[in-house]
Amino acid sequence: MPFPSAATARRAAPPPNPSPDARAAAIDLGRAVSRRPLLRLAPGVAPALAFLHLRPEPGVPGAAPGDDLARHASEGVALRLLAALADPAQADALLGPAPGLLIDLPIRAILPQPAFTAASVAALPLAAAADPAAFASLAEAARRRGWGVALRGLGAGTLDRVRPRVVVADWFIVEWSAALGDGPTPDGLRQLDPPRIILIGCDTAAALDWGLDLDIRIFGGARIDAAPSASGRGS
Secondary structure, rough: OOOHHHHHHHHHHOOOOOOOHHHHHHHHHHHHHEEEEEEEEEEOOEEEEEEEEEEEOOOOOOOOOOOOOHHHHHHHHHHHHHHOOOOOHHHHHHHHOOEEEEEEEOOOOOOOOOOOOEEEEEEOOOHHHHHHHHHHHHHHHHHHHOEEEEEEEEOOOHHHHHOOOOOOOEEEEOOHHHHOOOOOOOOHOOOOOHHHEEEOOOEEEOHHHHHHHHHOOOOOHHHHHOOOHHHHHOO
């Protein structure tokens, strides 16, 4: 039986497995970033759009949520998003009329100067607060570039990891869940300043009522997505 030629062997060889960076670069940015409104609510006051929340959600085939491949792809999309927002044409398509921008970013992101909007906020993962001194340095560098800083990844099981008097974030992003709403208010949540909390994942009226009762004023979630003010143009 003759051996296959080199050309035949090359054609039969499986394609090389792309690197994580190549996978992230190949993802369609427009489909890999969710754009969710965050509304400011208060009794007796018309709802107003506070921020547009941009979250990288690349959905890499074969990757499980939270694993290294998914995390790397998400970080890659976030860094590409920063570059895209520096282009006015792409920024208009991504942001629309939003008065403020909240964008989930990895710790290693280098923030552009000036910021994209008058109220641009970098939402950093909870791991960034593991070293409060390092987090303070990140926050100081961000503010020098005109950015605010938020801490994300807070919820029923993680609120007690944050010491708000030490972690100098401008905003704390808390994910609503039934576990958070059941029973007494968690100690970690009581230590946060309510006007600096953004409550996301609000899919029910009960979630909004719970937040408003705690004097939280900025909300996101399916209930907010459906509100007329979520477009930024009012009803």
